Amino acid sequence: MGSSIVVQLARKYGAVIFFPTVAVGSIYADWSHTREWKRQQQQLKLSAHLKEQS
Incomplete structure (x- = not known):
């Protein structure tokens, strides 16, 4: 009955x-994927900036 x-x-x-x-x-x-993508882009940008400084 209940089912x-x-x-x-x-x-x-x-x-x-x-x-x-x-x-x-x-x-x-989508929000989670975009957040992770932005984090990766920021890390790549920082890495490129540090390579330029060296």
Whole structure:
């Protein structure tokens, strides 16, 4: 009995839960990747600057 209610709710509200979850997950993944990329670019810039000083 209880599992049939869960299945009914999942069918009824699946899109309401699924799409925002995927959207937030995609935004977080992009933000995280961009943050790491910027950190790497900053390290490369610092490394190049230190090589010029040597």
